[in-house]
Amino acid sequence: MKKSDISVVIPIYNEQDSLLELYERLTKSLSNFTDNYDIIFVNDGSSDNSLEIMLGLSEKDKHVYYINFSRNFGHQIALSAGLEYCHSETTVLMDGDLQDPPELIEKLYSKYKEGFDVVYAKRQKREGETWVKKFTAKVFYRLFKRMIPFEIPLDTGDFRLISQKVVKSLNKMTERSKFLRGQIAWLGFNHAEVLFDREPRKHGEIKYSYSKLTKLALDGITGFSDKPLIMVSRLGFIISIFSFLVIIYAIFSHFVLKHSITGWTSLIISSAFIGGIQLLSIGVIGEYINRINNNTRERPLFIVKDTNIKSDED
Ligand code: UDP
Ligand code: MG
Secondary structure, eight states: OOOEEEEEEEEESSOHHHHHHHHHHHHHHHHTTOSOEEEEEEEOSOSSSHHHHHHHHHHHOTTEEEEEESSOOOHHHHHHHHHHHOOEEEEEEOOSSSSSOGGGHHHHHHHHHTTOSEEEEEEEEEOSOOHHHHHHHHHHHHHHHHHSSSOOOSSEEEEEEEEHHHHHHHHHOOOSSOOHHHHHHHHOOOEEEEEEEEOOOOSSOOSOOHHHHHHHHHHHHHHHOOHHHHHHHHHHHHHHHHHHHHHHHHHHHHHTSOOOOOOHHHHHHHHHHHHHHHHHHHHHHHHHHHHHHHHHSOOOSOOEEEESOOTTOO
16 A cells, blocks of 8 residues: 555445445545545445445545455444554544544644644534433543543544554554544644534434443543542442441440340341442453453454455555
8 A cells, every 4th residue: 555645544334325425525625635645444344335335436446445344343443443554644533424524634634734643623513412422421521531641632532633653653552442532642642623513424323332332431441540440449448447337336236235236227228238339349340351351362353354455565
């Protein structure tokens, strides 16, 4: 693959209705400022006609590349695959459902030219998304910000432009639970933002189910913060002091005051309380262990069925 000025990496999971419009708007937007660009579609196991459309585009346009996964591996992994394959001065990460306007890329690129390694697109308005999603996202990012020791921009998704230096550093981060916006923030570098209004999704259903979103949030937290572990160990410490006092009181009241409480209520409350806290703590620890487990199995992060990118071509 030749070295281009800009590569656009787009994960695609059943986006057949957006692809052609996306391609046309991208081509128009990119050719405004360079002819040396490429568009990399990562087909994340689509079951509709997305792959056929990509293949068609890549045949007629030399700017278009595709990476076809053997199954659905998830959005973050699809982006990471694009990053491994791309080979250019700058790379744009964006969604394939037209919620991220291709027309903004020119602005991102000119900010890069001013000397920023990371130019992220910050959502000013967020239309057509449920209040539950907007609310949970708001709460998550504000919480997450407090848990991590570095700065992360609020109200941004993965839509951004990064320099080759950032791509190279990202490719060196071998963790399997990918949370790219966290990884990029962790890397540091010069950041700048460009504002935009996020449109509602035009076609098809949202592909990020709540279970996928929960996993992403947990990957973010476990990947960048040990605060939950510290919190449960503190909680355990405080509760064990409290329990110890209750034990002393129980012995004292039995042997000295000679009256034992027959209370079932106090018993059931304390055992349910301790039981709940224990399960919660085990759950938190389990989330971390699960990721250690995943990282120790040295499986490839994704499997590529076919691609038209030749990695040895320089
Ligand atoms: N996507 C993917 N694999 C998945 C889920 C989503 O490649 O398992 C892609 C999807 O096709 C889209 C992007 O990731 O291009 C963002 O997904 P979506 O619009 O559903 O989520 P949003 O970010 O809008 O919540
Ligand atoms: Mg979307």
